[in-house]
Amino acid sequence: MTKGSVKFENVTKSYGEFVALKPLSIDIAPGTLCTLLGPSGCGKTTTLRLIAGLESATAGRILIGGQDVTHLSATYRPVSMVFQSYALFPHMTVLENVAYGLSVKRVPKAEAKDRAETGLELVGLSGFGSRLPSELSGGQQQRVAVARAIVLEPEVLLLDEPLSNLDAKLRRHVREEIRQIQQRLELTAVYVTHDQEEAMAVSDRIIVMKNAEIAQEGTPHDLYERPASAFIADFIGDANLLDTEVIATGDETRIRLLGQELTLPLTAKHTGAAKLVLRPHQVRIGSETLPGSLPAEVTYAAYLGNQIQYTLKSEAGEIFAVAPPVAQPFRQGDNVHFSWADNAPRIVMT
Incomplete structure (x- = not known):
């Protein structure tokens, strides 16, 4: 699976006079999991949607794997996204859900089936392919959503508040699984959450955002032990x-x-x-x-x-x-x- 870097060069996003993202420059290394962390309205989801191509930048450049994708539509970007709501089709089996993106890309049926089964195996759901989403637990549904994303072999995996619909105990379990999958496949992943404990648990690097800009970035250890401001000290732990x-x-x-x-x-x-x-x-x-x-x-x-x-x-x-x-x-x-x-x-x- 190809590992892609993500780079923002003075990227901004405005809606009329409202500035959703101030000039932002970030550089996410291949094979790492970087979390965008911050309170509601800080700009983290806007940043993720800009990477995905679901929003267009007002100014600046966005590069994925060294390629300028600033003006490239979401369809043609080498990314896959795991949504907060899972967005599984209730009338399709688990295997059909995982293979859906491959079928849209016109991958031959036999190959799509093989890749979907491999994806389910990677997330620990071998043998669940014939079930419907309604027959799975919340944690299992989340893993199906991850499998559906990774079978597309993206350069970058995007995760938007992926655990917010799970209870506290299950969140801990599923976040460990997501982290293990990311490390095993050496995926580049960008993860959005407002939960600082979740960010600390899964990240190689955390970018803390406040008021549409970066407040501080670094490893979980750096942010906890060497906060640059009272906001960071209070927000991280x-x-x-x-x-x-x-x-x-x-x-x-x-x-x-x-x-x-x-x-x-x-x-x-x-x-x-x-x-x-x-x-x-x-x-x-x-x-x-x-x-x-x-x-x-x-x-x-x-x-x-x-x-x-x-x-x-x-x-x-x-x-x-x-x-x-x-x-x-x-x-x-x-x-x-x-x-x-x-x-x-x-x-x-x-």
């Missing part, structure tokens, strides 16, 4: 954002937080107002006052088996924390102190 002030930079950063001056082994870009990013699992809670710790009151405590979740009320704001289970956890109303490991927090400027 849970985060406590504490108002602080950077008073000195260099090999270390000195900050002022609630009247205390603290030294962090971080490098801030400049001095001034900032946010201290503290992930819930990085919060350390104790009953004793330690150097650099801050007072708080436990306002919520919940035992969840593998962890205890706490909400703390402090002068720095509300703090959400998770801790491993212990024999005597803190209770609502307890006065505590919280801190963090030296290398735990991050600073983002405001």
Whole structure:
């Protein structure tokens, strides 16, 4: 199966005076899964539809596999799309659904049947060809939609919110299957979702979008550990954002937080107002006052088996924390102190 790159060169999309996509330049490497992530209205679906040819660019160039497809219709682009709704034909068998695109392309019936059966085997549905879509679970229907797309041997596989119709447990299972199929076939895939956990789980690279442009891009690890803004820190995983002030930079950063001056082994870009990013699992809670710790009151405590979740009320704001289970956890109303490991927090400027 051919692996294609995807490249945008200052691509924009406008509807009259409304700008749906500001000048966008991206470069997706062959054989990788790149996720477009962001809240509703950020431009991620518009970007996907521009790759598919379902929308035309107002300006800029779109290249797939090095070929300029900017003005090429969807029919002639080397892509296949898996839609949110699956769009399976209810009167056709599973095998007929998978072979449908091949028949439209006038592939001989025998070859189309063989390729459809191979596609079903790739998604773990061998032996399901004679069933109707109504006889399958939601997860199985989604895999049929993936099989129908990959039998067309696209250079790029596009997935538009493919798991949104599934319950939480099934979403986890199906996303693992999609990722395994993508890696096994070494497909180039562009995946759209608003679910940050889903994006983290399946992606080689994530492009986070906000207000019709890129807010930050990188690996899941980069975005989680090195957010470039308070928006990214809050959007990628849970985060406590504490108002602080950077008073000195260099090999270390000195900050002022609630009247205390603290030294962090971080490098801030400049001095001034900032946010201290503290992930819930990085919060350390104790009953004793330690150097650099801050007072708080436990306002919520919940035992969840593998962890205890706490909400703390402090002068720095509300703090959400998770801790491993212990024999005597803190209770609502307890006065505590919280801190963090030296290398735990991050600073983002405001």
